[in-house]
Amino acid sequence: MLAHANLVIFQALCYDARALSGETMSPSSPPSIHDLSARVIENRDLGASHFLLTLQAEPVAAAACPGQFAMLRFAGRMDPLLPRPMSISDVLPADGSHPVLLQILHKVVGRGTQLLAALKPGERLQVLGPLGKPFSVPSPVAPGSQALMVAGGIGVAIFPFLVPMLQRAGLKPVLLFGARSSRELVRKDWFARQGVEVRTATEDGSEGAKGFVTTLLQEALGSSPEVAIVYACGPQAMLKAVGEMLIASGVSAQLSLESYMGCGIGACLGCVVKVRRDSGFAYARICVEGPTFPASEVLW
C-alpha cells in the first residue's frame, strides 16, 4: 500500500476544458456559486425508486468539481420549505465541449425526493451550487495504481463525475458497490462502460458477494498492494466502518459525509460534525468544510 504520508494530494482539475485552459483549483480558490432556475431536460426512471435527473444549469455545471453538491428547491412552494442537498453526479457537455448539463442521481425517500421524481421535461427547479469541498486526487501516482470508490446504495451518485478525473490522473478506478439487492445496484453498467472495474455486494445475495460492501473493501485492501487512495460515500454506519478499516490499513481515504442541511452555505450550523484538530477537536460544517473529509479527521 502507499502510505498516506507519501502522497502529495492536490486539488484536481475538474473538467477537461478547464484543464486545457490551464485553470487550477486550490482549497483557497474563491468559490463560484450560482443560484439559478434550471430547466429539466430528462428525469429517467432507473427502477427501485431511483431517478437520473438531467438539468440545464450551465454556470453550475461549468464551475462544479467531483465531490461537490447542489441545493435543490421548488420555487414558489412552501412544502418542502427547505432545499434538498444532492451530489453533483455528473456534468455533461451539450455539444461535446463545454459542460452545460448537470446530472443528479436520486432515490425517493420522502416528500422532497417524491417531488423530484415527479419532475417532467420542461419544468424548472431552483439550483444553488456548486457547494462544498471537492474530492482531491493523489499525485504523483505509481503506474498501475488503483483508486477504490466505495459506494453504499445511493452513495454511488457521487462517483460518475470522479471517474474521468481519476483516469486522467493515471489511476485505475475500481468501484466497490454495495446495496440491499441487485435492483439497487443502479448505473453499474454505466461504470463498466467507462472502463471501471465493478465489484458488487448485496445484503440479500441477489448479486455479487452476499453481505456488506466492507467485505469487498477488506478483500481489495488485502489483495491489491497498489491501492493509492479510497473514496467512500454511503450511510453513516458504512462510512464509519470504512474509515476505521482505512485508518488501520494506512491507505489515504476521503469520506463524503451526509447530514440534514438547512442552508448548504455555512449559515445555519445545522450540519456540524466533530473533527480531529491538532489541539484536540473542533466542529466542522459538512456543507462548507466538507462534505469530503479525510477519514483520519472524522470523530464518530
Ligand SMILES: Cc1cc2nc3c(=O)[nH]c(=O)nc-3n(C[C@H](O)[C@H](O)[C@H](O)COP(=O)(O)OP(=O)(O)OC[C@H]3O[C@@H](n4cnc5c(N)ncnc54)[C@H](O)[C@@H]3O)c2cc1C
Ligand atoms: C451533501 C449531500 C449529498 C446528497 N446527495 C444525494 C444524492 O446524490 N442522491 C440522493 O438521493 N440523496 C442524496 N442526499 C440525501 C438527500 O439530501 C435526502 O435523501 C433528501 O434530502 C431527503 O429529502 P426528502 O424530503 O425526500 O425526505 P424527508 O422527508 O426529509 O426524509 C425522509 C426520510 O429520509 C431520511 N433522511 C432525509 N435526509 C437525510 C439525510 N441527509 N441523511 C440521512 N437520512 C436522511 C429521514 O430521516 C426520513 O427517514 C445527499 C445529502 C447530502 C447532505
Ligand code: FES
Ligand atoms: S447546512 Fe447550514 S451550515 Fe451547513
